[in-house]
Amino acid sequence: MNLQRNFENAKYVTKFLSELSDEKIASILVQLADELLKEQSYIIEENQKDLLLMDPEDPKFDRLKLTENRIAAISKDLVNVAKLKSPLRKVLMEKTLLNGLNLKKVSVPLGVVGVIYEARPNVTIDVFSLCIKTGNVAILKGGSDAYFTNQALISMVHYILELNYVSKFIVRLLPPERSSTEALLNAVGLVDVIIPRGSNSLIKYVREHSKVPVIETGAGIVHTFVDETADIKKSQAIIFNAKTRRVSVCNSLDCLIVHEQKLNDLPFLTEPLSSANVIIYADEQSFEALKDHYPTHLLFPAKEEHFGIEFLDYKLSIKTVTDLESALDHIAKYSSKHSEAILSENEENINRFLSRVDAAAVYANASTGFTDGAQFGLGAEIGISTQKLHARGPMGLEELTSYKWIIVGTGQIRN
Missing domain, CATH: 3.40.605.10 (Aldehyde Dehydrogenase; Chain A, domain 1)
Incomplete structure (x- = not known):
């Protein structure tokens, strides 16, 4: 040619x-x-x-x-x-x-x-x-x-x-x-x-x-933050969908950020992920919360290399934070500015997150899997x-x- x-x-x-x-x-x-x-x-x-x-x-x-x-x-x-x-x-x-x-x-x-x-x-x-x-x-x-x-x-x-x-x-x-x-x-x-x-x-x-x-x-390095007020049933479904619907697409979840007050709920939030054989790389606090509840062959301590990475696979990292500001800092450091989400029932937290996060698509209480031209009513992309x-x-x-x-x-x- x-x-x-x-x-x-x-x-x-x-x-x-x-x-x-x-x-x-x-x-x-x-x-x-x-x-x-x-x-x-x-x-x-x-x-x-x-x-x-x-x-x-x-x-x-x-x-x-x-x-x-x-x-x-x-x-x-x-x-x-x-x-x-x-x-x-x-x-x-x-x-x-x-x-x-x-x-x-x-x-x-x-x-x-x-x-x-x-x-x-x-x-x-x-x-x-x-x-x-x-x-x-x-x-x-x-x-x-x-x-x-x-x-x-x-x-x-x-x-x-x-x-x-x-x-x-x-x-x-x-x-x-x-x-x-x-x-x-x-x-x-x-x-x-x-x-x-x-x-x-x-x-x-x-x-x-x-x-x-x-x-x-750009590539999608996607985060979802579960704050201290999040509805755990709603959050469980959103997390599972965002991670497992199609792991090879750029809007799939890579890092789950969890408020420390939700650590006791973490086994429930991640339970469906084990059925899909999702490997979890958990930081120290989240690892302790999961070690007796999540399959040992799928749970590993997180290293620095597990944050800021687009997995495109059945893999997920977890980061524990003390407040919204810490979650925002983590996202600002590692985000590729593709899609980011907050799961919360607190209107002030939601508004701060939507305002502060610098990304092409920012969500409240919804799966990042919707970042797609057809889903946005654009026909295709x-x-x-x-x-x-x-x-x-x-x-x-x-x-x-x-x-x-x-x-x-x-x-x-x-x-």
């Missing part, structure tokens, strides 16, 4: 995307949703080829795996995106100056969006749907771990585009080799923005080596940004747009 030519073609076709009507785009997405369901056996067959090459114990295995239910969810997200209103051509602001100049601030596409991701085949479809809906061209660089799955999915995308007489260059899948990544990171003037989705090491590499602007979708420039949190349609100023005059000149 001639990568330079692909980037040039991608830049060229951006002008044709603006000519697609909202109705046409919606129709393409619905047709693709139907095609995925129709060909799910083939998708699973190709996905199995990738899975056979990966260790089932690898945390990426769960992300890579596609099932009928997961394909159905991807299909449903496509339909949801199709139904959403286009964020393009919106007048964000309009005013007329004293000199008579009329100013409008209007939403426009970003242009060519490059996405680098690992063993996450759902990203292939999510990015396509969000980019075509927002008038952006997508260049995808998937990992070699998902080679067969990504090839199957992109072939279906291209098939539907051809049926609708739309250029396949509006979405391209680059070869999985590292050289493709290097070429994409250096495509200055042809690619407008790069979004990495994956491990800390991938995101760091892209940030440090890209000559193209980068929007980081291109990633969850943990930075503060341009976009933060789940990036849906609105976050894939920029704006331009349109100025209309009647002959004005500046003095």
Whole structure:
């Protein structure tokens, strides 16, 4: 594949995307949703080829795996995106100056969006749907771990585009080799923005080596604080869900922070975790509270290395604190600014936590598992940004747009 030519073609076709009507785009997405369901056996067959090459114990295995239910969810997200209103051509602001100049601030596409991701085949479809809906061209660089799955999915995308007489260059899948990544990171003037989705090491590499602007979708080092007033039944269910619903996703719980007045309740709070074989790394106080109640083969003393880590596995650290301020300090030190939660019945504590915690998503009495574009009603997401420039949190349609100023005059000149 001639990568330079692909980037040039991608830049060229951006002008044709603006000519697609909202109705046409919606129709393409619905047709693709139907095609995925129709060909799910083939998708699973190709996905199995990738899975056979990966260790089932690898945390990426769960992300890579596609099932009928997961394909159905991807299909449903496509339909949801199709139904959403286009964020393009919106007048964000309009005013007329004293000199008579009329100013409008209007939403426009970003242009060519490059996405680098690992063993996450759902990203292939999510990015396509969000980019075509927002008038952006997508260049995808998937990992070699998902080679067969990504090839199957992109072939279906291209098939539907051809049926609708739309250029396949509006979405391209680059070869999985590292050289493709290097070429994409250096495509200055042809690619407008790069979004990495994956491990800390991938995101760091892209940030440090890209000559193209980068929007980081950071790793999730997620905390949940159980304060002294927390309802223990409610908290037990939330903790179990946040940790075990899907351990390989970035919104899963990594560190449970417990007020010392709740240590007697800790065996109850963690009881369901043992049924899922969750390994706990407990600090000294929480270890003492659990040692006669939690399975010994799953309970270990915590070390410094067990805090500030994204486990992506059936593992959890526990930190004991004396008050809310100590919990806030711990989060500030170790958080990746992704998703953080407080479990409390004290309104003052809740408000202080929501106000003080610096993260893309901050929760009170709910599972962090909800940090997700589809769950937020965005249809799907291109990633969850943990930075503060341009976009933060789940990036849906609105976050894939920029704006331009349109100025209309009647002959004005500046003095």
